Amino acid sequence: MSNTSIKFADAAKSRHDFALIAKWIKPGAKVLDLGCGDGTLLGYLRDTLQVRGYGVEKDDANWLASMSNGVDVIQMDLEAGLSGFEAKSFDVVILSQTLQAVLNTEGIVQEMLRVGHEAIVTFPNFGYWRHRFQLIAGQMPVSKNLPYQWYDTPNVHLCTIKDFDEFCINHHIEVMERLVLTEQEPINMMPNLRGSLAMYHLKPAE
Amino acid sequence: MSESSSIGIVAPQIAHFTDPLPLKSGEVLPQYDLVYETYGTLNADKSNAVMICHALSGHHHVAGKYAETDKHAGWWDNLIGPGKPLDTNRFFVIGLNNLGGCHGSTGPSSIHPQTGKPWGSAFPLLTVEDWVTSQARLADYLGIKQLAAIVGGSLGGMQALQWTISYPERVRHALVIAAAPNLTAQNIAFNEVARQAIITDPEFHGGDYYAHKVVPRRGLRIARMLGHITYLSDDAMGAKFGRKLREGEIKYSFDVEFEMESYLRYQGDKFAGEFDANTYLRMTRALDYFDPALAHDGDLSQALAPAQADFLVISFTSDWRFSPARSREIVKALLDNELSVSYAEVTAAHGHDAFLMQDAHYHAILRNYLKKIKVGGQA
Numbered sequence: 237m238s239n240t241s242i243k244f245a246d247a248a249k250s251r252h253d254f255a256l257i258a259k260w261i262k263p264g265a266k267v268l269d270l271g272c273g274d275g276t277l278l279g280y281l282r283d284t285l286q287v288r289g290y291g292v293e294k295d296d297a298n299w300l301a302s303m304s305n306g307v308d309v310i311q312m313d314l315e316a317g318l319s320g321f322e323a324k325s326f327d328v329v330i331l332s333q334t335l336q337a338v339l340n341t342e343g344i345v346q347e348m349l350r351v352g353h354e355a356i357v358t359f360p361n362f363g364y365w366r367h368r369f370q371l372i373a374g375q376m377p378v379s380k381n382l383p384y385q386w387y388d389t390p391n392v393h394l395c396t397i398k399d400f401d402e403f404c405i406n407h408h409i410e411v412m413e414r415l416v417l418t419e420q421e422p423i424n425m426m427p428n429l430r431g432s433l434a435m436y437h438l439k440p441a442e
Numbered sequence: 443m444s445e446s447s448s449i450g451i452v453a454p455q456i457a458h459f460t461d462p463l464p465l466k467s468g469e470v471l472p473q474y475d476l477v478y479e480t481y482g483t484l485n486a487d488k489s490n491a492v493m494i495c496h497a498l499s500g501h502h503h504v505a506g507k508y509a510e511t512d513k514h515a516g517w518w519d520n521l522i523g524p525g526k527p528l529d530t531n532r533f534f535v536i537g538l539n540n541l542g543g544c545h546g547s548t549g550p551s552s553i554h555p556q557t558g559k560p561w562g563s564a565f566p567l568l569t570v571e572d573w574v575t576s577q578a579r580l581a582d583y584l585g586i587k588q589l590a591a592i593v594g595g596s597l598g599g600m601q602a603l604q605w606t607i608s609y610p611e612r613v614r615h616a617l618v619i620a621a622a623p624n625l626t627a628q629n630i631a632f633n634e635v636a637r638q639a640i641i642t643d644p645e646f647h648g649g650d651y652y653a654h655k656v657v658p659r660r661g662l663r664i665a666r667m668l669g670h671i672t673y674l675s676d677d678a679m680g681a682k683f684g685r686k687l688r689e690g691e692i693k694y695s696f697d698v699e700f701e702m703e704s705y706l707r708y709q710g711d712k713f714a715g716e717f718d719a720n721t722y723l724r725m726t727r728a729l730d731y732f733d734p735a736l737a738h739d740g741d742l743s744q745a746l747a748p749a750q751a752d753f754l755v756i757s758f759t760s761d762w763r764f765s766p767a768r769s770r771e772i773v774k775a776l777l778d779n780e781l782s783v784s785y786a787e788v789t790a791a792h793g794h795d796a797f798l799m800q801d802a803h804y805h806a807i808l809r810n811y812l813k814k815i816k817v818g819g820q821a
Contacts, residue, residue, distance in 0.1 A: 266780070288780065296789070296803055303754075303784045304810040310773060310785045320774045 244279035244305075252420040253358055253435060254280050257330065260356055260413065260437045261285055265327040268351060270314055270344070271334035273298050275307030282307075292318075315340050318347040326352040333381075333433075335359040336391040342407070348438075349409065355438040361416070363396030363428040381432050397428040400436065413437040448515060449481045449523040449530055452506035454546060457583050463541075463576060469566040473555065476580050477546030478502050478538035481522060482530035484584070490817035491586045492528060493577060494518065494537045495594030495601035498669070498725045499717060501545035504537030505530075520800040527809035532817060533590065541576050542568045542724045550720030551652060563649030567724055570597075570732045574604045578612065590815050591615040592751075595797035596764060597725065600732045603772065606749035607734055615815055616751040617808070620761055620797040622768035623742050623775070624733035629763060632672055633726040636665035640719045649720050662719045663710035670709050675760035675793035742771060743778035752782040754811045756804070758796040759789050784811070 272291025291309040302309035329352030348355040360381035367377035376386040416431030505522035539547040550565035594602040599621025643661030686701040738744035757769035776783040790796035
């Protein structure tokens with residue numbers, strides 16, 4: 237194992253969802269990671285699954301970190317769509333904990349399913365009971381998955397698991413698999429109330 | 443960066459080639475010289491060579507100085523040297539003057555071996571492909587089979603791109619900076635105005651002005667003034683000159699009133715004094731002609747299908763002559779071929795010329811990318 241591999245394995249430990257995302261990806265797949273941050277997820281997928289992948293990142297510092305980490309990264313604004321990518325040119329397109337921060341949410345999910353055969357979307361569940369309690373107490377929720385105050389948050393489109401399920405039905409998207417977690421533990425009972433993080437494996441409905 | 447220093451005193455060298463060079467136009471250059479400079483040391487397995495391709499008015503003097511008293515270092519000295527992004531402690535860097543140039547490589551002002559007079563109008567039109575062929579021959583001459591990287595900005599970026607098509611096995615990395623897969627109509631238009639300024643200068647004499655012991659200085663000056671405007675952004679010019687008046691008040695004349703005019707005239711005069719008009723005509727034509735997709739029904743992805751290199755593509759937000767959208771066309775074609783490519787869109791105010799500037803983020807990109815390039819042991 238090279239030094240970078242060890243680095244990615246370590247970094248991925250702090251993001252439990254990375255290992256779960258990896259379970260939905262076939263070895264050697266071609267992957268596009270939207271909002272790839274410093275490239276940790278792609279580096280991890282490359283080292284564990286030999287995926288071929290590109291990241292997309294707008295932020296200069298993140299872009300530089302990704303490129304320096306040996307991850308191929310394209311600097312562009314997701315909000316402008318994915319016009320630089322051919323239809324069905326990727327096996328999987330990933331949007332990891334970025335959905336809530338994009339303006340053109342509808343367009344981006346549709347673009348993901350145009351460019352990829354499958355998509356993986358993860359987001360913090362606004363319907364999580366701790367969030368609901370904070371709202372009942374009269375304040376905007378602040379939690380591990382939503383660590384921002386209302387005035388400095390990049391999150392503009394928060395949704396609940398129930399909301400996203402409906403979104404998929406209305407947009408002819410098939411949910412192949414859904415995983416809901418709290419503190420890295422899978423939640424099967426009342427996930428919209430008890431789950432803090434939602435993970436969806438999607439493809440266009442037949 | 444404090445740890446970086448200049449390459450120091452450098453000297454140009456001449457490589458003479460006697461193998462005729464068949465050109466894309468159908469003409470043949472019977473023999474030719476290429477003037478070049480090298481910085482750093484070629485390592486034992488010759489795996490650390492980086493070639494720098496120059497832009498329109500460039501040459502081989504990329505880094506260092508010819509004498510301690512030189513006011514200016516090579517044109518990309520901020521990038522190349524010990525500890526700099528293109529670290530000459532690791533890399534063996536080659537800069538060369540393209541064929542058709544006027545800084546020592548065989549060009550229109552060179553003496554034609556058969557006539558004993560300057561080539562002038564008889565010097566053939568060259569293309570980016572021709573340059574790349576001649577550059578590959580220079581690599582052969584230096585005993586280099588494969589370049590660790592080919593690097594170029596603007597017209598230099600086009601050459602870097604062409605290298606990956608013409609000699610895919612000979613390039614491990616290509617840095618294509620502020621470039622485009624071909625010129626837009628607007629760009630061709632600018633080039634045509636520049637050429638017309640030169641060709642219609644009464645002292646042009648059909649390109650054979652050398653015999654008349656004159657140069658079409660006025661035409662070249664206007665061509666450069668026009669070019670200069672297009673390489674800067676409106677914001678950069680505004681920040682530097684704005685509407686500042688030369689003498690503090692308007693004098694109602696056609697003399698220099700605004701600082702901007704003074705600057706343009708200075709740049710034009712300086713250029714007309716040191717650059718050859720025939721070279722300028724040919725370099726702009728090479729820009730116009732470059733279009734690797736042409737032979738593939740306009741399909742750039744097909745044109746780049748032979749490429750094997752890993753790519754770094756960089757554009758600058760305020761570059762309106764080679765806009766980021768044009769770089770994204772290159773990136774898309776590379777993605778279509780599933781090549782390794784990273785693309786950065788650098789926020790910069792300086793327009794097209796930004797690629798020559800010392801911008802912290804831009805240089806961090808180059809530094810970190812070049813650091814990843816593997817080279818063998820030192821000689």
